[in-house]
Amino acid sequence: MYAFELTRPTSLADAIKALGEEDAQPLSGGQTLIPTLKQRLAMPSTLVSLSGIEELKGIKNEGGTLSIGAATTHAAVARDGSYPALSDLAGHIGDPHVRNRGTIGGSIANNDPSACYPAAALGSGATIVTNNREIGADDFFTGLFETALDEGEIVTAVKFPIPEKAAYVKFEQPASRFALVGVFVAKTADGVRVAVTGASEGGVFRWSEAEKALDGNFSPDAVDGLTLPADDMIGDLHGSPEYRAHLVGVITKRAVAKAG
Amino acid sequence: MTNVTMTINGRSVSGTVEGRTLLSSFIREQAGLTGTHVGCDTAQCGACTLHVNGESVKSCNMFALEADGAEVTTIEGMANDDGSLSTIQQAFQDHHGLQCGFCTPGMVMTAAALLKENPTPTEEEVRGYLSGNLCRCTGYHNIVKAIMAASGQDVSRIAAE
Incomplete structure (x- = not known):
């Protein structure tokens, strides 16, 4: 260093x-x-x-919206349980020691294309709170390791509206436990949201075709026959772009089945 | 350089560190506690696992200054007060949960964190909790067995391949 x-x-x-x-x-x-x-x-x-700032830590459930301080660890979110799909996701990031240090704000701000939390934020339609403003998840994640944060601006909290049903499934890269492909599915009052991580070179994205299909029929079968182009998918020694594009469909079906 | 003070195994330890000084370096080089091993130095192997305020962390992936004022427990703090092996340590010996022993401090600290959180884990839960600790000798079977035994469970049928 x-x-x-x-x-x-x-x-x-x-x-x-x-x-x-x-x-x-x-x-x-x-x-x-x-x-x-x-x-x-x-x-x-x-x-x-940011680890010594108490006002950035903690989880509050305010009328169906879960507000999580940016310096809250993955382990604390995993233990909370008031948004089960989110706690399940947090409890499978990295390993126990990483979960005791890593934070939701850090993960969201870093926007690693294979990280789990960006899928939860985008899939839930979360609001990212900073020291200056509130940014909707749809506008926050702008590309590979890029976000809407300005210089000197930090995430202070993430607000998740708790959906009717939700689940996250990831196909794990077994050494790192990052998502080779991860899909967060949420059924909300305003429709279904499907957010995909690990797959695209542009980072986390919403799969709008699957959202439309699931809006009418929230079952794994609704995803049958839908495909994504492999053009901008990540290709590396763990999987080709075509493999990842295929996995998105498979994992989306599993996530819908898990959401029940 | 900045002053840092933490309580390590019940003893207050102070030192002067750079911003970039890792907790693992402080523990080994300034506190002189070399039981905390540094294996990969990339936060993957878990040999450097210790407890900060009761939670397991990889000490090569945390700055010493971040532990200012914290309660730290290392492998040297795990034996009973009379110097005899703790239940977890004894189980590792009884079930041959180590070969070369390099990963063992991290394994014992991880096992202690697991059993505090989940006093009677299943074999699957033990294996899952060990996901951040690599052992290149044992193939994990006897480590899992030792941790299950330390939790007071019957291990006669565990990992009996």
Whole structure:
């Protein structure tokens, strides 16, 4: 790692101020950032740790909307259980030690194309709350490792409307437990949402054809015959673009079956 | 350089660290507790697992400054007060849950975290919980057996391949 200063503010206001310094970068659970720093792929002057800020932690269920502080760990979300599909997803990220450090805000802000949480946020139609504004999930995830966050802006909470039915299924890359393909399906009052992670070079996306088919008939059969083009799918040693495109259909059916 | 103080196995330890100093480095080099092993240094193998405020973490994937003021438990803090092996450690010995022993500190710390959360896990739950801890010698069978035995369950039919 290159050398940097590490500061641990205890309030959001102090964190935002510290992030105003040149080349300052936020540090949440660090489960992606620390390996990145070790490979010298990032060179911040200052890391602003968010782990000491109590106002960024915790889970509140307010009239059917689950509001999760950005510095809440995957383990805490897994234990919560008030949105079962989300707790199930959180409980299968990485391994137990990673889940004790990694946070929802960090995962959402990093927007890894194979991460699980972006699928939950997009699939649930969540709202991403920052220190400046609220951003709908449809506008938040803008591409590979890219989000609508501005320089110096951080996620402070994620608000999930709890749907009628929902489930997440991932086809795991067994070494990393990232999703080779992961699909989050939610049946909401405004229709069905299907969010796919792990598959596209553009990161998480909604599969609108499947949403339309499932709107009329929320059963695995509704997805039969639907296909996705392999053009912009990820291809690597674990699976070709064609394989991933095929898996999206298979995993979507499994997710619908799991949602019941 | 910044001052950092944490309680390790009940003893207050202070030191001066850089922002980039890893918790694993602080524990080994400044606290002198070399039972915490660093295997991969990439947060994959889990040999460096210890407990921070009662939760298992990979200490090579956390900065020392992030543990400022925390209660840390390492493998050196796992034996009984009289120095005899704890139930989990004894089970690893009884069931030959190690060969070269390099991964063992992380395995024992992980087993302790699991049994605190889930006192009588199934074999599948034990194997799932060990997903962040790699052992290149045993093939895991005897580790799973040791953890099941430490939970007080009958292991005569566990992993009996």
